[in-house]
Each structure stands twice: as C-alpha cells, then as structure tokens.
Amino acid sequence: MREGVIAARIAAHAGDLAKGVPGAAEWDLEFSRLRQARDWEGQLRRCMDPRRARALRHERRAAHQEVCSMCGDLCVFKISDDVKARARKPG
Numbered sequence: 001m002r003e004g005v006i007a008a009r010i011a012a013h014a015g016d017l018a019k020g021v022p023g024a025a026e027w028d029l030e031f032s033r034l035r036q037a038r039d040w041e042g043q044l045r046r047c048m049d050p051r052r053a054r055a056l057r058h059e060r061r062a063a064h065q066e067v068c069s070m071c072g073d074l075c076v077f078k079i080s081d082d083v084k085a086r087a088r089k090p091g
C-alpha cells in the first residue's frame with residue numbers, strides 16, 4: 001500500500017513537471033543542489049519517501065559518510081571539491 005502511494009506521488013510529480021506546474025521544477029533543482037552539496041539530511045527531508053530513503057542510506061552507507069553508495073569515493077562532486085580545495089592551497 002505504502003509503495004503504491006509513493007509511486008503515485010512520483011507519477012504525479014512527473015506529471016506536474018510535464019505540465020509546467022509552478023514549483024515542480026524548482027523542487028528538482030533544489031534537490032540537485034542538495035545532492036551536489038552532499039547535504040544528505042536536506043535530501044532526506046525533501047524526498048518522496050524519507051523513511052525508506054533514510055533506511056536505504058543507513059543500509060548501504062559508503063565507506064565515507066560524505067558520499068552516497070552509488071559512486072562512493074568516485075563521487076564527481078567530492079572529486080570536484082577536492083580538486084578545487086587543492087587548487088586554492090598556496091604553493
């Protein structure tokens with residue numbers, strides 16, 4: 001039952017995006033910004049199913065807390081931030 005409700009919410013959001021409903025695209029953009037910032041709490045608060053997302057994150061936690069289990073240490077955002085930090089260091 002719960003999964004059906006979540007699936008319906010996702011489908012409704014896709015419909016809102018297709019129809020250009022105000023706020024729908026902004027939600028996705030904000031979520032992308034949270035992903036880039038690796039703000040896991042922010043993402044968990046705004047996702048469709050925070051309870052399941054939180055459980056999956058806990059279950060599949062990568063070796064480093066700051067990345068997700070998809071790419072682990074190969075996270076493009078982490079690598080990009082590391083490169084920028086190194087470039088800012090003098091010498």
Ligand code: SF4
Pocket residue numbers: 035036067068069070071072074075076077078
């Ligand atoms: S680990 Fe991969 S999926 Fe996760 S935020 Fe980084 S690039 Fe995106």
